[in-house]
Amino acid sequence: MKVQDSVIAITGGGQGLGRAMAEFLAARGAKLALIDLVPEKLDEAAVACREAGGEARTYVCNVAKEADVESTFGAILKDFGHLNGLINNAGILRDGLMVKVKDGKVEKRMELSQWQSVIDVNLTGVFLCGREAATRMIENGDRGVIINIASISRAGNMGQSNYSAAKAGVSALVPVWAKELARYGIRCAGIAPGFVETEMTASMKPEAREKMTAGIPLRRMGRPEEIAHAAAFIFENDYLSGRMIEVDGALRL
Ligand SMILES: NC(=O)C1=CN([C@@H]2O[C@H](COP(=O)(O)OP(=O)(O)OC[C@H]3O[C@@H](n4cnc5c(N)ncnc54)[C@H](O)[C@@H]3O)[C@@H](O)[C@H]2O)C=CC1
């Protein structure tokens, strides 16, 4: 599918990887529907997309809320008339060990609320947006692509019971949706990034950065545009469906 003139919704499009993917696709002529919780971030991202050469509109929405998601995708169809892509990117971290022994006593360290908040956004949010996007594409007769952003943590990372479970879940949805939606001309694939340079990692102390990158076979973190490049490849390759692409510098957790 051509990126040029395709209408692509990106959740968490206000900053970080979501914004980087939006700018990358905008430079190739995409029409972006940017979805996020934070209006100011959305406005900044939309300006950057227009400067890159694409069209962009913004939608304030909590992906974990069914009513928000339904009205947002309704508005996208009304504004653009079509929907050809969804990048399920919005995600949060609430890391912590599940249990810990302190002074000989076992403590429950990961609160249920900590578990639930990550599952709500990173897994249920992906389900709600994927279901809504597929519904609208099919109703509208649009061919389309759904991309789920996972993480190398999907393999199981210490201190990330909630996050690893959610990322394994969104990876499992990829072949499910690829099989269910192929008959409607919709493909589904995913990307599992390793550590990517973001504002957070850029502000780390040099020693901490060096320790982190020392374990990566390519000896550096990924760049946001390298993840965006993988998203564009998935979008453009019409025989790619049901699979995850790992963009992690060969790191295994
Ligand atoms: N940065 C990294 O090194 C890696 C990131 N990832 C994944 O990539 C995705 C993006 O990560 P980053 O750009 O680093 O994160 P970020 O924290 O910089 O950006 C996430 C965006 O999602 C938005 N968001 C959060 N909750 C939301 C909700 N309920 N509804 C709508 N929007 C919401 C935030 O407002 C923010 O703009 C996430 O799914 C993350 O798990 C995966 C592997 C590595």
Ligand SMILES: CC(C)c1ccc(C(=O)O)c(O)c1O
């Ligand atoms: C542990 C993985 C590679 C990781 C690291 C950092 C972030 C982030 O800052 O958002 C992630 O989302 C990750 O999945």
